[in-house]
Structure formats: C-alpha cells, structure tokens
Amino acid sequence: MPAPPTEERNRLDRAALLDAAERVFYERGVQAVGMDEVRAVSALPLKRIYRFFPTKEDLVVAVLRRRDQRWRESLAAFVARVPEPRERVLAVFDWLAEWFADPGFRGCAWINVHGELGSSSKAVLAEVRAHKRAFHDQLAGWVGATGVAVVEPVFLLFEGAVVTAGVSGDPAPARDARAAAATLLGMP
Structure with missing residues (x-):
C-alpha cells in the first residue's frame, strides 16, 4: 500500500488541479467540460480530485x-x-x-x-x-x-x-x- 500523500504533495496537486480546471473552464465553459477532461488536463486521478473537491460545484467555487x-x-x-x-x-x-x-x-x-x-x-x-x-x-x-x-x-x-x-x-x-x-x- 502506497504511503499517503504528504502535505506538500497535496498542496502541489491541488494547485495543479485548480490551474487545469481554471484554464479549461475559462476557455470552454464549465458545463462544456466534464470531470473526465479535468482529470486528463490535471493528470490527477478522479478519486484524488474528488478528495479535494467532492463536487464539480465545489471545484468551480474554489x-x-x-x-x-x-x-x-x-x-x-x-x-x-x-x-x-x-x-x-x-x-x-x-x-x-x-x-x-x-x-x-x-x-x-x-x-x-x-x-x-x-x-x-x-x-x-x-x-x-x-x-x-x-x-x-x-x-x-x-x-x-x-x-x-x-x-x-x-x-x-x-x-x-x-x-x-x-x-x-x-x-x-x-x-x-x-x-x-x-x-x-x-x-x-
């Protein structure tokens, strides 16, 4: 079983996720972008994304x-x-x-x-x-x-x-x- 992510890893992953989501939401719109695309552009697994933000709405607000x-x-x-x-x-x-x-x-x-x-x-x-x-x-x-x-x-x-x-x-x-x-x- 892999070790849990460090605080620094969480900070970096969260920032990368927000960067990726902001870019695609701003370029194409929130409704046009699914969470699979956010996963692809952020290079984070969906499970990890949903640990940071339980809903897409939470991600948009962040x-x-x-x-x-x-x-x-x-x-x-x-x-x-x-x-x-x-x-x-x-x-x-x-x-x-x-x-x-x-x-x-x-x-x-x-x-x-x-x-x-x-x-x-x-x-x-x-x-x-x-x-x-x-x-x-x-x-x-x-x-x-x-x-x-x-x-x-x-x-x-x-x-x-x-x-x-x-x-x-x-x-x-x-x-x-x-x-x-x-x-x-x-x-x-």
Missing part, C-alpha cells in the same frame, strides 16, 4: 475564489505604480486594455460562470457576488481618494467594458471607458 485573489492582486499591483489618485483610477482601465489584448481573454470569468450556473447554484452565485462586491470596494477606495463622488459610474464603465470586450473580441472598450472615466473625474 477556482473562482482563487482567481479573484490573483485577479485583484494583479490589478492592485498595477494601480499602485501610479502616484496620483485620479491617474490611479485611469490606470484601472489601462490594466483592462492589457488584459483585453491577451490572446486568451474570454471576458469576465465570474459573469461567464454566472451565465452558466448562477441561477442553479447558490454557492456559485454567492462567489460571483462576493467577487463583484470585493472589486467594487477595491475600486471605491481608489475613486474615493480622488474626492470625486463617481464610484458607481466608474464601476459600471469598468464592468461594461469587460462585457463588451468579451463579446466583441475588441480591446477598444478599455480605451473608451477610460476616456469616459476621465470626463467623470474632471480631467482633460
């Missing part, structure tokens, strides 16, 4: 939760490079432009999963809402530092740009949303 952390950290690091508060808000849209230009960009992972499972999975809906609230709060901090009360319109510009770019495949909505945000902030 993927979204981890993606949220990495996504918001990446955005924060990008924005932190800009010292002036109003320019920081505009940097959010510059970050979007880079994301939209990535060949793997497929729109908002949370909106995509919400469209597939949001009405049938309370856990997924809760995770999507948690991400949107956390991002809203993050953005509110940056907008609030400008002294201009435009959090909601800037948030909607961001969200609209993501959805529009995801559907159109064109990165231009980041530029257009940036210009509109600059106007809201009273910038030339």
Whole structure:
C-alpha cells in the first residue's frame, strides 16, 4: 500500500488541479467540460480530485475564489505604480486594455460562470457576488481618494467594458471607458 500523500504533495496537486480546471473552464465553459477532461488536463486521478473537491460545484467555487485573489492582486499591483489618485483610477482601465489584448481573454470569468450556473447554484452565485462586491470596494477606495463622488459610474464603465470586450473580441472598450472615466473625474 502506497504511503499517503504528504502535505506538500497535496498542496502541489491541488494547485495543479485548480490551474487545469481554471484554464479549461475559462476557455470552454464549465458545463462544456466534464470531470473526465479535468482529470486528463490535471493528470490527477478522479478519486484524488474528488478528495479535494467532492463536487464539480465545489471545484468551480474554489477556482473562482482563487482567481479573484490573483485577479485583484494583479490589478492592485498595477494601480499602485501610479502616484496620483485620479491617474490611479485611469490606470484601472489601462490594466483592462492589457488584459483585453491577451490572446486568451474570454471576458469576465465570474459573469461567464454566472451565465452558466448562477441561477442553479447558490454557492456559485454567492462567489460571483462576493467577487463583484470585493472589486467594487477595491475600486471605491481608489475613486474615493480622488474626492470625486463617481464610484458607481466608474464601476459600471469598468464592468461594461469587460462585457463588451468579451463579446466583441475588441480591446477598444478599455480605451473608451477610460476616456469616459476621465470626463467623470474632471480631467482633460
């Protein structure tokens, strides 16, 4: 009988599983990808996968939760490079432009999963809402530092740009949303 996996092996396998699942779910959609495909791309046995995540829904929630952390950290690091508060808000849209230009960009992972499972999975809906609230709060901090009360319109510009770019495949909505945000902030 083989020895049980070490804590390190569990950590590495779980990370590999989440990487693989995130990639195929984002590329093709959650419902289009079966657990056999997740097994194949992660190179882990199904039994091991189900030890980490007893259901596919649990796996989807874990993927979204981890993606949220990495996504918001990446955005924060990008924005932190800009010292002036109003320019920081505009940097959010510059970050979007880079994301939209990535060949793997497929729109908002949370909106995509919400469209597939949001009405049938309370856990997924809760995770999507948690991400949107956390991002809203993050953005509110940056907008609030400008002294201009435009959090909601800037948030909607961001969200609209993501959805529009995801559907159109064109990165231009980041530029257009940036210009509109600059106007809201009273910038030339």
